[in-house]
Amino acid sequence: MLSIRGLSKVYRGKATPAVSNVDLDLRPGEVLGLVGLNGAGKTTTIRVAAGLVYPTAGHVAVNGLDLTRDKAEASRYIGLVPEFPNFEPGSRAINQLRYYAGFYGVTGAAARELCTELLRKVGLSDMDQVRLRTFSQGMKKRFSLAASLLGDPEFFLLDEILSGLDPEGVLLARNLMVDLRARGHGILLSSHILSEVQQVADRVAIMHEGRLIKTLTRDEVEMTEGATLRLTIENLDDPGMELIRTYGTVRRDGNTVWITHPNLDPGQINTELIRHNYKVVSLGFESLNLEQAFFDAVRGPPPKAP
Amino acid sequence: MKLFPWHGFLYELRRGLMSIPLLVLTALIILAAFSILAEIASTQPAPSTFPEESGAYFFTDGEYHFEFYAYTQSDVPISGAVFTVNIYPPNETQTVPLTSLANGTGSTGSSGMVEFAVPLNGTNYTAIMQWSPPNAPLGFGGPGPLLSVFRPPPGVTSVFGSSWTATIQTTHRFLLSYNLLIYYPGPNGTAPPNYQVYWAASPNESLPASPLPEGSMHRLGSLNSPAEAFSPVVPAYPVSTTYGPFQEQSNGYLQVELFTTTGHLVAMDTNQSVSNFFPPLPEAGTREALAFGGIFMVYLAPLMAILATYSVYGRDRLTGVLEGVLARPVSRLGLATSRYLAVILALCIAVSLAMACLDGLVYWVYGGFVSLYGALTLFSSLLVEVGAFAGVTFLLSHTFRSAGGLVGISLGLFALLTVGWLIIPLLIGGVTGTLFTPGYETAMVHLDFLNPVQFYTLAQYQYFASVPSNFGLFSMGPTHPSAYGITLGTLIATGLAWTVLPLVGFFYSVRHWD
Incomplete structure (x- = not known):
């Protein structure tokens, strides 16, 4: 460990x-x-x-x-x-790797073989004689x-x-x-x-x-709650965005909006939008949980609406 | 787990040796060493072309036969030289006007030799020989002296004058040296029948009273042609080992004798001074090498150390390349030690190579290697220098975080300790009015202990005070260096301090700083 x-x-x-x-x-x-x-x-x-x-x-x-x-x-x-x-900028890839291999007790032909294999493994097999500065x-x-x-x-x-x-x-x-x-x-x-x-x-x-x-x-x-709510609204307009911004931090891409840390339940949001004559096509949480967890940890979770 | 990464050490050594600054500066030092040749060539005169002659005669078949050899002072036979011999009655005392009894003339061939006969039957004459090289009037040196000519016994050849040896100039590598020319024809002008040539040197100015036996002389060789050059190796007269103005050693004469193969003495000559045949002084080449070291090597070696260290360590550390190595199974101290030793060894190899080239060049020019003590003086000084500057650059690699800062401060330090060290004391001395006073000189020598570049100056003082030398001790005059605190002990202590202290600082920084 x-x-x-x-x-x-x-x-x-x-x-x-x-x-x-x-x-x-x-x-x-x-x-x-x-x-x-x-x-x-x-x-x-x-x-x-x-x-x-x-x-x-x-x-x-x-x-x-x-x-x-x-x-x-x-x-x-x-x-x-x-x-x-x-x-080392002037060193060839294979030589630099062989130099490193020497610290592990691998030298000579064994080192050449090992280094060639490792370069192949990372997709640099045809670059073994190229200088590292390039x-x-x-x-x-x-x-x-x-x-x-x-x-x-x-x-x-x-x-x-x-x-x-x-x-x-x-x-x-x-x-x-x-x-x-x-x-x-x-x-x-x-x-x-x-x-x-x-x-x-x-x-x-x-x-x-x-x-x-x-x-x-x-x-x-994955269990992190208060995640990002994703909605697709067919007739989304500017007043609709004004309304949605009251539910949390909002990002928009066309007719899709993401509400980070919504301060209402998804059902309540859906009801409110319908009440204002907006046609909600889809609604659901996205798994951006780590991001949420991260910002929660760094900034603290936003307060829930009363 | 091995504490010392040998694999890495060898890799870094190879890298150090192949680093461009090291290669360029080593090549520069070696090329600069050839300036010795230019200096020698500019100060050494070319072998002389001044004409000389030697002559002899013998009697056979009712004729006097005269032989002459015309040559330059560098023993090049002169072709086309015209010789004339006028024969006068015996005991003639006046030279002009005279009426000759007979005369003979001849012109030298490509061997520089000529023989002609004068039909005379008497036993005693006076002769005047005149000669001229090509393109010179007859008797170009004026009428020759009156020469007594006695009929030699049958089969015997007599040489003109009292001496038959001459010094001639030859080019020994890049230096003029002097050889002994022996002109002595065999019986009846034939080639000498394998005469054995011996020499001895007398330390006294007075001529030897009598011929010496073969056993107490040095053999030079066999004389098989009338004119032949030999190289007597005369050891240099012991020079003064006392400190102070040197004592010269040029007294004495070279006694040359010819013997038949049966040991019978044929002829003896004491005409040449032994000093003509001294080999180049052993310290001449050493002195030249040390002077060269003072001009080039001591200034280029620190640059070499700074730039090689930067190439192998400083730059790697500042660009993060070293971290890629440190991430391997190696301790910091192990990595630092291997890189330090690799750089130092690479510098030692470069310095050794440069010194070997210099030594070879000195041998080529002077015919002798740099003396061991002289070589040690220069080599140890260079090691102290490269050790100090490499150590300081290693240390500064852990102090500065930018390549510009590291290289700048290293080169600034180099400039301060080289050019600055020469100028600043002059300014201070000038301002304070103490310039070149004894106190100033003493202070300068003491200050040199604080400068690794000047370590070489101190070592030279010690060298010239410790070896038999004709060259004295620079500006110190008759003062022994120990009066300034320069002894072998203080030099060793200073050298160790300059190499070890930066290294200790470097290892401390490796151990305690990131």
Whole structure:
């Protein structure tokens, strides 16, 4: 298990902590989503968990090994894909990967074979002799994903892995995560794309202003109430929108409107709209539950109408 | 778990060695070393073309036969030189006007040799030899002196004058050196019958009283043609090992003797000074190498260290490349140590390569390698320099968060410690009116301890005070460096401080800072 206990991090020259007193466990065979606004402390948490920066307080342990004290040994259990990976620009992809493989004790022909296979796995098999300076951000992400697979680590720390990836890359990453989870690997997935997190995460940790404010299970996410109500109204007009705005936060696309945290029951809303001669074609909740849960956690749920 | 990532170390070493700044600056140093050739070529005169001659005669079949050899001072035979011998009665004392009894003339061939006969049957004459090289009037050097000509016994060849050896200039690599030319024909002007040539050097100015036996002389070789050049290796006279103005060593003469193969003395000559045949002083090449080191290497080596460190560590750290490596199973200290050692070793290899090229060049030019002590002086100074500047750049890589800041401050530090170090004391001395006073000089030397670039200057002081040298100690005059605190001990301590302290700072920052 990857265990984060009492983690705080204050960067040099900064008054406020980037992360404050975070406790988190990542278990084998689970995907733990890590969500939060910009500056919430997600990346710092991952960087400390990967051993890239020292914690100011608290500690990170993986399978009982302290990541500060036993860094070299503990890192064998961790594969990292940073948000903005960077590599030696003048190095060829295969050479850079083989250099990394050496740290896992894989050298020579075995390293070449392994690295070629990993590049194939992330869709870069024809780029093995290309210098990394020519790689796009998406290709760097794929390459970083291949590098994280070296040594077959038990845990993966994926920081915004989907950003910069093309749709094919997103699919590849998603399938890889599902596959890794099925094989018993634990994944800490930090992402701004809540729908992606919701798709694959078994649990979701919500961070805000450096603190871990809530951890939800998949069931808890899906059970979240006060979700977004979706209505399609055939004769929707401006006075109709004025009326609907009194029911909650509203977003409109053509004849469809979404009401976040409606302050009336759906039946009451439906009745009111009919009473005002609007023809409601469809009405129902959408499963944007993580988003709601997130904003609930960050801002607090809106008060219900009396 | 291995503590030291050897795999990474070798990768970084290769990367360091192949880094463009290291390659470019090493190539620059090596190319700059060739400036030695330019300097030597510009100061060394070309071998002389001034004409010289040697002559001999023998008697056979009622004729006196005269042989002459015309050559330049660099032993190039002169073809077409015209020799004339006028024979006068014996004991002639006047030169002009005279009526000759007989005369002979001839012109040298491509070997520079000529032989002609004058039919005379007496046993005692006076002769005047005149000659001129091509394109010069006959007797270009004026009428020759009156020469006594005694009929030699049958089969014996007599040489004109009292000496038959001459120094000639040759080009020894890029330097002029001097060889011994022996002109001595065999009986009846034939090729010498394998005469054995021996030499000995006398440290005294006075000529030797008598010929020396073969056993107490050095063999030069066999004389098989009338004119042949030899290279006596005369060891340099012991130079003063005391500190202060050097003492020169040019007294003494070269005693040359010819023996038959049975050990019978044929001829003896003491005409040449031994100093003509001293080899280049051993420290001449070392001095040149040290001067070159002071001009180029000590200024380029810090640049090499800064830029190589930036290439292999600083840039990686500032662009996040290093984090990609740190995410692997490697400790921070292990990674930092392997990169530090890789950079230092790459710099050592580059410096060694540059020094090897310099040494080879010195050997090529001077015929001797840089002395061990001289090489150690330069090499250790360069190691201190690259160690200090690499260490500081490693340390600054953890202090600055931008490439511009890191490179800027590193190069600024380099500029301060090189050019600034020369200018600022002059300004301060000028303003305070203490320029070049003894106190100023002492303060400058003491300040040099605080500058890794100046470590080389201190090491040179120590070097020149510690080896037999003709070159004195720069501006220190007769003062021994220890009076300024420059000893082997203080140099070692200073060198260690400059290499270790930045390293300690670097490791501290690795251990405690992100």
